[in-house]
Amino acid sequence: MILTLIIVAGVLAMRAWGLTAEFDRYLWETRFSLDQRPVSGEIVMVDIDARSLDQLGVWPLPRRIYADLIDRLNAAGAEEIVFDVDFSSASDAEEDRIFASAIERAGNVSLAVFLQSATADPDSGQIINRPLDMFLENAWPVVVMVPMEDDSRIWRNLYGYDIGGTTELSVASYMSGYSGDPAGAFTLDFGIAIDQLPRVSLIDALNAAADEETFAGRKVIVGASALELRDLFAVPVFDLLPGSLIQALGAETLIQNRALTIGGEGVAVAGVLIVLLLLMMTSIDGWRVKVVILGLCAVVIEVIAFALHKNETLLASTASAHIALLIAAAGVVFRELGFHKILLHVTTIGKRNSERMLGLVFDDSFDAIVVLNAQGRITAASQVARTLFKCHEPVGKAAADLLPQDLVDEANSVLAMQSTTVPVPKISVLHRHGEKHRYIEYVVTRSERAVAKADRRRQVETQAVACLTCRDVTEERESAAQLKYLARFNPITGLLNRAGFEDELTKLAAGTRTSGRDLLVVQFAIINLDQIIASLGFSFGDKIRHAVASRLKNYLEHEVVWSAITADVFAGALAIDPDADFEESFVETVERVVGEDYSLDGSRITVQLKFGYVRSNGPMAADEVLKASGNALSRVRRETRSAVLAFRPEMNEALERRRKLETELFKAIVRDELRVVYQPLVDLKDGAIVGAEALLRWEHRLMGSISPVEFIPIAEENGYIVELGAWVLNRAMKEAMTLSDALRLSVNVSAIQFSRGNVVSTVIEALDRTNFPAGRLDLEITESLFIDESLDLRFCMEELKALGCSFSLDDFGTGYSSLGYIPKYPFSKIKLDRSFVRENIDSEKDIAIIEAVLHLASGNNMSVLVEGIETPDQARKLCELGCQYGQGYLYGRPMSAIELSALLASAGQYPELKTSCS
Numbered sequence: 001m002i003l004t005l006i007i008v009a010g011v012l013a014m015r016a017w018g019l020t021a022e023f024d025r026y027l028w029e030t031r032f033s034l035d036q037r038p039v040s041g042e043i044v045m046v047d048i049d050a051r052s053l054d055q056l057g058v059w060p061l062p063r064r065i066y067a068d069l070i071d072r073l074n075a076a077g078a079e080e081i082v083f084d085v086d087f088s089s090a091s092d093a094e095e096d097r098i099f100a101s102a103i104e105r106a107g108n109v110s111l112a113v114f115l116q117s118a119t120a121d122p123d124s125g126q127i128i129n130r131p132l133d134m135f136l137e138n139a140w141p142v143v144v145m146v147p148m149e150d151d152s153r154i155w156r157n158l159y160g161y162d163i164g165g166t167t168e169l170s171v172a173s174y175m176s177g178y179s180g181d182p183a184g185a186f187t188l189d190f191g192i193a194i195d196q197l198p199r200v201s202l203i204d205a206l207n208a209a210a211d212e213e214t215f216a217g218r219k220v221i222v223g224a225s226a227l228e229l230r231d232l233f234a235v236p237v238f239d240l241l242p243g244s245l246i247q248a249l250g251a252e253t254l255i256q257n258r259a260l261t262i263g264g265e266g267v268a269v270a271g272v273l274i275v276l277l278l279l280m281m282t283s284i285d286g287w288r289v290k291v292v293i294l295g296l297c298a299v300v301i302e303v304i305a306f307a308l309h310k311n312e313t314l315l316a317s318t319a320s321a322h323i324a325l326l327i328a329a330a331g332v333v334f335r336e337l338g339f340h341k342i343l344l345h346v347t348t349i350g351k352r353n354s355e356r357m358l359g360l361v362f363d364d365s366f367d368a369i370v371v372l373n374a375q376g377r378i379t380a381a382s383q384v385a386r387t388l389f390k391c392h393e394p395v396g397k398a399a400a401d402l403l404p405q406d407l408v409d410e411a412n413s414v415l416a417m418q419s420t421t422v423p424v425p426k427i428s429v430l431h432r433h434g435e436k437h438r439y440i441e442y443v444v445t446r447s448e449r450a451v452a453k454a455d456r457r458r459q460v461e462t463q464a465v466a467c468l469t470c471r472d473v474t475e476e477r478e479s480a481a482q483l484k485y486l487a488r489f490n491p492i493t494g495l496l497n498r499a500g501f502e503d504e505l506t507k508l509a510a511g512t513r514t515s516g517r518d519l520l521v522v523q524f525a526i527i528n529l530d531q532i533i534a535s536l537g538f539s540f541g542d543k544i545r546h547a548v549a550s551r552l553k554n555y556l557e558h559e560v561v562w563s564a565i566t567a568d569v570f571a572g573a574l575a576i577d578p579d580a581d582f583e584e585s586f587v588e589t590v591e592r593v594v595g596e597d598y599s600l601d602g603s604r605i606t607v608q609l610k611f612g613y614v615r616s617n618g619p620m621a622a623d624e625v626l627k628a629s630g631n632a633l634s635r636v637r638r639e640t641r642s643a644v645l646a647f648r649p650e651m652n653e654a655l656e657r658r659r660k661l662e663t664e665l666f667k668a669i670v671r672d673e674l675r676v677v678y679q680p681l682v683d684l685k686d687g688a689i690v691g692a693e694a695l696l697r698w699e700h701r702l703m704g705s706i707s708p709v710e711f712i713p714i715a716e717e718n719g720y721i722v723e724l725g726a727w728v729l730n731r732a733m734k735e736a737m738t739l740s741d742a743l744r745l746s747v748n749v750s751a752i753q754f755s756r757g758n759v760v761s762t763v764i765e766a767l768d769r770t771n772f773p774a775g776r777l778d779l780e781i782t783e784s785l786f787i788d789e790s791l792d793l794r795f796c797m798e799e800l801k802a803l804g805c806s807f808s809l810d811d812f813g814t815g816y817s818s819l820g821y822i823p824k825y826p827f828s829k830i831k832l833d834r835s836f837v838r839e840n841i842d843s844e845k846d847i848a849i850i851e852a853v854l855h856l857a858s859g860n861n862m863s864v865l866v867e868g869i870e871t872p873d874q875a876r877k878l879c880e881l882g883c884q885y886g887q888g889y890l891y892g893r894p895m896s897a898i899e900l901s902a903l904l905a906s907a908g909q910y911p912e913l914k915t916s917c918s
Contacts, residue, residue: 004273010327011269011320018150023319025151027302029236031309035191040255043175043248044215045199046073048085048224052202059229063087063095067102069205069222074106077216082110082171084144084223084231084244087131100134110140110174113163128164143170146233146246147185153234154241156185157250172250175219186250187315189258190237194249221248260315264308268301268321276328290332294325301325368470372399372411374463388430388440388472403468404428407442411466414444427473439477442470490564492542493549501563505573505622508561512616517575519620520583521629522613524590525637529568532605541567543600544607555593569633571626578617587611587644610636614647631655662714664700669727674698676731677894680903681746681865684879684886689904691744691778693887694732695894696724712750721750722757729763733772735897740904746778746808760799767803774804780831782810794825801826808865812853823860830857834868834888841877854882 014020046069053059066083073081090096103109111131130141143161146154158170160182167182200210202222223244224231231243241249253259275297279290298321305316362369368385370378381394391402400408406428423443430438448462485491488500496504505521512519526532526544533541548570552562560574572590576582591609598605612632616625628647634655636645668674674696681691698706715721729747736745753759767774779800797807808829809822832853838846850866857864869875869888878886892903 004276006331007273007276007324007327011323014323015320020317020319020323022151023322024317025155025236027305027318028315029190031306031315032190032237034306035310037189037192037256037258039193039197039252041198042219042255043197043251044078044218044220045197045244045248046202046205046220046222047199047242048202048222048226048229050226050228053226053228055203060091063091063099065206066222067099069202070102070106070109072205072208073215073220074108076212076214078108078220079217080108080110080175080219081106082112082142082175082219082221082247084112084171084221084247086129087111087135088129090132096132096134100137103135104138107138109138110142110171111135112144112171113141113168114143114145115161115163130163140174141168142174143168144243144247145170146243146250148233153236154188154246155236156187157246157253158185159183170250171221171247172254175221175247175251176254178254186253186259187262188246188249189253189256189260189313190235190249191309192249192252192256192258194241194245194252195238197245197248197252219251221251223247258313260309260313262315262317264305264314265317265320268305268316268318269324271301272297272321272324272328276324279332287333291329294329294332298322298325366471368468368472370394370399370403370468370470372408372415372466372468374415374465376400376408376412378402379465385470388438388470404430404440407440407444407468407470410442410444411468414446415464415466417446437474438472439474440470441473442468444468493545493564495549495552495570496561496563498563498565501561501565501571501573502622502626504561504563505626508573508575509616509620509622509625512575515575516578518578519573519616519625520576520586520613521571521573521616521625522583522587522590522611523565523569523571523629523633524594524609524611525570525633526568526607527610527637528606528608532607536603536605540600540603540605544598544605547598547600548594548607551593552590556590565630571629573625576615583613583615583646584644587613591643609643611644612636612647613644658714661703661706661711662718664703665698665711665715665720668698668700669723671701673700674724674727675896676728676735677896678732678900679887679894680892680900681744681885681887682891684875684883687891689743689891690885691746692736692739692900693746693780694728694736694748696728697894716750716752719752719756721752722762725750725753725757726762726766729766730769733766733770733777736776737770737772738897739901743904744776744778745772746780748780748782748810751782754793754796760796763800763805764803775806777804778806778808778829780808780810797826822856827860827862829863829865829885831887832864832866832883837866837868837874837878837888841874841881847881850878850881850883 011020048061056065066085070081087099113128113130115126115128130136131139141163143158143163145158145161147156147158149155157172159173159178159180160167160169162168169178169182172178173182198214200214204210221244223242225242225245232240233243233246235241235246275294279293301318301321305318308314308316362380362382365382365384367382368388369380369382370385370389371380373379376399378394378397378399381391386392386394389402391397394402399411406426410426423445425441425443428440428442430440445467446464447467448464486497488496488503490497509519511517526548529541529544532544545564545567549562549564552560552570552572556562556572560572563571563573565571574586591611595607595609598607610633612629612635614620614625614628614632616628620628628651631651632645632647635651636642639645677695677697678692679695680689681693682688683690696708696712698708698711700706712721715724732745732747736743749759753762763777763779766772767777801807806828807826808831809827810831811833812830830853832850836846836849836853841847841850854864856862863884864882865885865887866878866883867887869878869886869890871890874888875886875890895903
């Protein structure tokens with residue numbers, strides 16, 4: 001009777017503390033995991049995932065996208081379309097109209113309605129988020145709210161909810177065709193494998209990349225799963241699920257008639273009490289047997305609970321019954337053994353576990369531990385010690401036979417002491433025949449242990465022992481030596497690295513200042529190393545660097561400090577006499593020795609070298625000398641004509657200006673320092689303005705006007721030309737919309753915009769934003785773009801041509817030498833470079849070149865525009881030769897959009913420059 005009262009009191013206490021509820025949820029989740037059910041196949045989810053957001057590039061999505069999705073789903077035969085998306089606020093009026101029209105055409109769309117707190121404070125009231133009335137004229141409202149339990153997880157779903165005085169069905173009830181009482185909630189069946197529900201990415205549904213049969217005759221729910229949209233909820237079994245997928249699980253639960261009910265707690269507890277009563281009334285002896293019976297009772301309860309869950313949709317609450325069984329088992333044990341026996345049993349087990357644990361800690365220690373007694377014999381050794389000293393059974397053996405002598409001597413000296421001292425780590429070298437030396441770091445500590453005397457009095461005496469704690473630090477020492485080496489040397493070449501070179505350069509500079517000699521620092525780069533690696537592989541790149549270093553050390557090492565500064569740059573430093581004209585001959589020697597062809601693994605490799613050097617007579621510090629030679633090398637690498645360049649002080653100024661321009665260029669758009677100017681394009685026959693070329697200008701607020709020749713290469717090197725190009729496209733199209741409707745706009749496109757950016761999307765976005773007609777846009781591309789054959793130019797150009805854009809081949813005749821690319825690409829115009837327009841176009845060579853270009857253009861259905869026209873005679877002669885269009889100072893310098901507009905309004909042509917070639 002007392003035990004029964006204890007059990008009831010214990011269960012009630014656990015319920016009050018909420019422990020039974022937590023235990024029940026754990027048991028339910030386990031049953032869900034064991035009872036896996038397939039989905040019905042009636043529901044498909046269209047997923048607003050991260051990939052869709054990345055490709056669409058905007059959130060909230062424009063509502064025309066949802067309209068397009070509705071049309072595509074209905075075309076694929078979707079039965080129902082439910083949006084778990086908030087449409088309670090208005091967006092662009094045209095976008096809302098398009099979406100409402102799509103809903104009306106479909107006739108099978110349902111939209112989300114829900115309540116949410118008016119502010120961050122949950123007690124401040126709630127507001128109703130209902131779709132706009134124009135959407136609900138042809139759509140059903142459905143509730144997307146789900147109740148959250150006190151464990152912050154979702155276990156249930158709603159049948160429906162009273163929203164503003166009207167009871168609306170939930171998404172789950174609506175999609176499952178539920179026709180019962182819409183009040184209340186039901187427990188979800190997380191045994192349904194909702195993670196196997198067919199899911200189609202939104203971008204795939206829009207692009208028709210998904211199989212249309214996926215949606216035929218099915219109910220579709222559209223919802224978000226991207227992490228950045230924060231529509232994720234904690235749930236059992238699956239950890240986190242998007243809200244729309246929880247709605248789909250609710251619909252699957254109702255479709256499969258798996259709406260679970262919770263109960264059975266009282267029956268289970270009563271059953272336990274009955275079993276306990278019968279157990280107490282029987283004559284079964286032994287507490288172990290009774291505990292086993294109670295354990296079997298717990299198993300039976302769970303088997304029955306699982307059967308009810310699987311077949312009867314009952315989610316049995318058995319936690320209280322299990323707690324009752326646990327209390328009953330404890331009562332049986334206490335009754336049978338008694339409190340003191342239990343304490344003794346627990347103490348014995350604890351002592352045994354402690355001894356076992358200490359033994360494991362000793363034996364499995366990362367350090368080698370050896371214990372010696374006063375007689376110098378080993379009484380214990382860890383597994384690491386047995387491996388380190390190669391002794392299988394060391395216990396009982398003399399330490400002097402197994403351990404290094406200095407360890408034994410240190411242990412004996414510690415044992416001879418009467419008091420313990422702080423151990424000092426020492427290093428011993430372990431010698432083995434045929435093996436490399438091992439470095440052993442060790443400490444010796446003295447302690448005492450109690451030992452029982454073998455007499456009747458059972459007296460206890462103490463004995464001193466020495467504990468050797470050792471660690472093999474060979475790898476650490478070798479690693480430290482390797483790190484010390486790597487801190488100064490390059491491992492591939494064996495030369496000094498930059499840090500080591502700077503140290504040696506500092507010493508060398510100090511020595512030259514003392515001796516009155518000059519310091520010569522030469523840097524050279526293998527400028528085709530990237531091409532070698534690209535064609536032969538990274539291993540050949542390392543072999544080339546090693547071979548270069550070998551030549552430097554073998555042939556040019558005398559009094560020269562060599563270094564591998566970077567992967568493709570080497571440097572050398574030496575002291576020279578102040579009156580010796582040595583630097584040029586030294587560079588020539590390096591170029592001859594290093595530049596000779598290499599034969600590696602059957603491949604003959606030629607290296608291309610460029611040199612920059614500086615000669616200092618003392619004032620420059622070591623880092624300044626290295627920087628100066630690097631500046632000279634950087635300058636010569638950008639030039640194509642020379643291979644050797646000496647440092648000049650003005651290079652620092654040029655480099656500083658370049659760095660400052662690069663920094664300021666990133667701020668130019670924000671500061672509104674950029675502007676677009678336009679140079680007229682003219683029909684040579686009648687002088688009419690047919691178009692304008694957009695040109696970028698930069699007017700810095702402090703540095704003044706900066707030439708495009710100076711800042712465009714900087715923008716191309718750092719990739720900022722992609723942003724600048726997009727800005728020019730948008731600005732030029734916007735301003736061109738204020739000019740004549742017939743005027744064509746030409747905009748230059750850099751090769752970097754093709755290789756690093758997405759030219760197609762940039763142009764499309766600019767056209768959409770400005771409403772500029774694509775048919776009036778000419779994109780000018782230079783010949784140098786065709787050198788990089790890895791770019792898929794044809795695909796990009798064909799896409800833009802399909803929009804209506806045209807392409808001009810700019811600066812023709814100055815870049816790429818091959819003409820085979822012209823018929824491969826959709827060009828409509830050739831722009832002949834100004835270098836072909838002489839002051840007087842009379843020579844047969846000039847005329848022959850121009851006629852050849854005209855013949856090439858005619859054969860490919862292209863027109864020709866000539867740049868750099870400055871005199872009426874040039875214009876007349878070019879027109880007579882058959883050139884259609886011209887551009888140059890004769891017709892106008894680059895001007896603002898306002899000036900161009902005034903020019904167009906006043907005449908629109910240059911009648912005084914009309915030629916007679918027509």
